[in-house]
Amino acid sequence: DTAVSQTPKYLVTQMGNDKSIKCEQNLGHDTMYWYKQDSKKFLKIMFSYNNKELIINETVPNRFSPKSPDKAHLNLHINSLELGDSAVYFCASSQDPDTRRDYGYTFGSGTRLTVV
């Protein structure tokens, strides 16, 4: 069983399009995240949700809108895609890091987004 699953794995789209990436975790974790990994492999947090509530929004353009219908799902919708949005997007989940400080994140397999 896949612990954190993301779809699609690859996404190639034209500038200006709108696309969504879906993420689901079956670990029973309370917190889910979206991270962006750029071409230099730097992983930067975008959003975190705890039990469907937005906790962190790291100055991400409002073209990016996360949605968490329940604590097992966190989707990412991107409007008006730009060339600079090309990157690998990782979903992750964890137990509440404030109560389990030694507990790391489990990452999904990533979605490679290419905007042409």
Add this chain to the structure above:
Amino acid sequence: QKEVEQNSGPLSVPEGAIASLNCTYSDRGSQSFFWYRQYSGKSPELIMSIYSNGDKEDGRFTAQLNKASQYVSLLIRDSQPSDSATYLCAVNTGFQKLVFGTGTRLLVSP
């Protein structure tokens, strides 16, 4: 100053040697620290976590933490070619987020 700093490498070691990976962080309030391994084209996978000063050992891996110096390291004993990957240091600064370093690329030659 970056929140979490790592030497990008590559760090090249021969098979069987000890690989030493280092990381410094800027936030003194950081509570816990993690090492992730990422193979090319794959997702990061957790290797070790540590939150108390000193050493923590797990198999061939030893994590070391010195909060006074704001320094975390990972030692890999008996390095194998399969250990060749990028190693990411991550710091829990509170506020429910992990901040990652840019990673150190490790190359283990047979």
